[in-house]
Amino acid sequence: MVAIPSALAFAMRQPPVTEQGHIIDQPIAFDHRHHVRDLGIDCRYCHEGVDHSAYAGVPPTSRCMNCHNQVWTAAALLAPVRWSAETNTPVAWQRIHHLPDFVYFDHSVHISRGVGCSTCHGPVDTMARVYQVAPMTMGWCIDCHRDPAHALRPLDRITDMDWTPSAAEQERVGTDMVRRLGISPTLDCSGCHR
């Protein structure tokens, strides 16, 4: 009687179900490796809402064209971007990080408390196509909300993809952040569900 629900509960948290590592084709073969690692473009140039809105935001076509009306103007790879700009048709990207509709996640408040991009999204600068790294389950969220110190970093390192402190340094920095910013993440249901 107990075995079947337990097995189901276990199975529901495995990567095939949580879609960790699942690679999805996008309408445009955008390569984060090139833009982030090679060119050093800050995450917030494109995901500009991340520090003042619940949504990080996906860049409008005009943001792509800021550069690509100057460079790679004839690249075949960029034909869908030019088509979007010319026909005023938005690009329909495939969503990778999918939270259920009853979860209200706010990017800006996490950024302001010292949760870095790569903490949840992984090393995006190494991804040819972005995939989901973290399980994005409630238990995974709650882990940090119960013990935030292990997930925090200085506010000037938020978008740093190379932030890999030693355990001792993480402990020191995290504890300091919790104390200095008075961080007490909500454990109330209504913190995320409303």
Add this chain to the structure above:
Amino acid sequence: MSAHLHDDHRSDGAPHRDALYWRTLADSFDVPSGTREFPPAADTPPNAWSRRQFIGLMSASMALAGLSGCRLTSDDHLVPYVTQPVDVIPGRPSHYATTVTMGGYGTGVVVTSHEGRPTKIDGNPEHPASLGACGVFEQALVLQLYDPDRAQAARLNGVSCLWHQEMQEVATHTGTRGDGLRVLMEPTASPTMARCCAEVKQRWPGSRIIIHDAAGIGAHGAAGQAWRALFGHDLVARYDFSRSLIVVAMDADPLASGPSHLAHARGFASLRRARSAGQPMNRLYVAESSPTCTGSIADHRLAVSDRDIVDLLLALLAELMAGQGVLCPDQRIAALVAGRTTSAHPSWIRAAAADLAANRGAGLILIGDRQPPLAHALGHALNAALGNVGATIAYGPSPLMAGDGDLASLMRELDRGQVDDLLILGGNPVLTALGDIQLGRRISQARNRWYLGLYEDETAQLCNGFIPQAHVLESWGDACACDGTRSIQQPLIDPLHGGIAACEVLAALVGPPRLARDLVRDTWRDAFQGAGSIADAGADAHLAEVLRRGVEVGRASSLVSTAADWSALARFEVPQRSRDGFELSLKLDAKVHDGRFANNPWLQELPDPVTKLTWDNAALISPAAARRLGVAQGALIEVRCDTGALTVPVIIQPGQAEWTISVSLGYGRRGAERTAADIGVDAYPLTSISRPWSAAVIAVTSRPASHRLAITQHHWSLEGRPILLEQTLAGINLPADAPLQPPPGPSLRPAPAHGPGPQWAMVIDTSVCIGCSACVVACQAENNIPVVGKENVLRSREMHWLRIDRYYRGNEDDPVALLQPMACQHCEKAPCEYVCPTYATTHSQDGLNEMTYNRCVGTRFCSNNCPYKVRRFNWYNFADGRDPLPLARNPEVTVRARGVMEKCTYCVQRIRTTEHRSLVDGVPLRTDAVVTACQQTCPTQAITFGDMTDPASAVAHLRAHPLAYAVLEDSGAQPRTRYLAHVRNPHPELT
């Protein structure tokens, strides 16, 4: 005096015979008493569905329930802008100040827009007609915008057409003088519309502009006739309730209807918050035939027929002159008084007269728009004699555009065949025209009939040309408030169905088509250049500032000094002595107004503020009349009048005047609107030019049939427990250590754990709640509360998180009404939380009783255990809506699915968003930073919300007041919502 309010029904259903307070007339009549929370067959499907449909729906829902939880394929898209608008931040709503109009007058609002999608309408604090509050109609406009039944295409003779080409065609064949051109429109106080109309008149001097409004407010009604006769020109009276200590309302509902009702309610409430004896508090006398919101809060309400108001006014004048030595302003009035004295209601008249005389210059006598011009003249005479004119009443110029005639004059022209082209700009006049005008029959005498309307309604069906109208949230415009303050209406969204603004139609008639935006800008520029002081660039800058704030602040029109010419009194018809027998009293509806909102599901399902009726209209009769006629609640009666007959179901309404049968207008719609179809009966055919608001009843006969009325008055009974408290101003000074209620007994429950942050709490002041229900609609809009339909309301399945309970005290013919907004009380020791088997309802550290929908499995134990009966269960997927209705939803709140319990959250989305903003911006959370939707819209500011641990907060201050109490305090649930006892200010001689 302090009294507990007990609900009148015990849990066994037996009436509480000696109850001081009661909700329904179950003792005396066959009226449903407090229904059980889940009445028998509550879980059966609606009648309209066959078993096969039901099983089909169930299996579809099951399949969806099974699938929506997991996701093995990604078909979810992120769709960014191509070019992101400059001021849009995805995920953060924008707010735009604009103006909505009713009866021509503008009310400033602030509209919340999520990525270009308007979702919520609130008041504009800077606008004099709003002061930050919003009524039910203004708020429901957002749902009207997305109404799937709105007209979508222009047509001529059944074939789609290009409207501006057709307008030019009309212009071409109209000729040089335009003798056959008539424009029929709603009242307007829009400078742009006035300019466009003037251009039409200039081009075609023979044309005429006809103005029609069923409401007959201000210059277009009886008051307008009275002021024109007395003062020689159109005026608008401005009432200052914040300086009126004695208010006498005669057949008027100034706090909940009319273009300035929000400002009236605010002013009234400012003198209604006495919390200790000796503080100034106003006293409200109301005489009316059928209870209204204003009547519900009156200190002394008199149930009199509409036809007796003039006599009552004359008696009041007589008492003031004879008993109080007030000088009559004119001999002719004295003669009128001498000829007509009545001995009815002497104590009420004596008390009101004494109060008015003792408060000269601080009193206010208001006459309702349904009363004849003579009543308005007498009201002015009273106010002038008491020195109130110039103190609490001021007269200003009417901002409404004067037309060339009314519908009656159009009727005569139609009969003479003088109308070739009739251009109707909104208003659905075929429905709302007075019965004996028979516009529906006469309109075809015009060769060409064009109608600009939101819907393919009754008028559209009789017009050969039709143009879809742009919604008020879709188009540019402007308007004036009663005091002449101008404001701009700006679009929140492109027209969803290619709608056209009225000013664009008029502009296309006289020249090449122009956009409403350009027309409005030109009007405002011209006004400045006309003023001469500001250059063009200055005008544009000023316009931009007005656009940003939504209103031209501090530019009310100057007052007009008035000198009444009492010889005009002779021109007013003096009503005949009251006849015996029933009078049919017709009134605008509190929910559908003149019928224009009949297709709005929010408003149809909103319980009427007085009767709590949904999805219907009915004949309101007094208990005495019900006995005389031998009819029960819901029985059909045929009311035969001199103007026609009406078969209508009965509601036995406590407080209804004995000889008055009241029916509201705007139902029984016959247009193409699907929601409005088959709801109620149309009473317009019984109106007439000579008596627009009443008809003499010849006979009332009971029909052997009955009609099921979905009335929520008897839903959600609190099962005979003490609920609310009341006080008189004289008895208010309680010692602070004498509690109003016995404290709760010892509890085995652990003390609630409080977090370090704010502790949210609410206090509701029942002394100023007028029951207008604006909060109910605000809650519905903010929290995506679904509409369930009549069939489900009959089964107590309505979903409103906030309801306004209405209790009565005293005898059934003339009871005192008590109102209490009731929503989740957020108990510290919440009974619902202890019984939830899945931890779907829990307590947060900041004191909220949380509801986590995705954990709820729908046992309904919580609702069963809730002492306040405020939890609502989704028996079906009520949230499903026809496109594009779901666009009206607030993206910050989950849309609940079938099988889930829900209830008031204290607008937790607003709390969390405010907390996040304070963290991100690095500023401390202000205790008043969170405003709940109900609090925000309340015209009387009855609701206070905030952090109760902050001693500086208003909510902490009010919680500590001796008048504060918790409902069912002895149950030990420790509700976070407290109420302030209802304080009345009765005249000592009338108690």
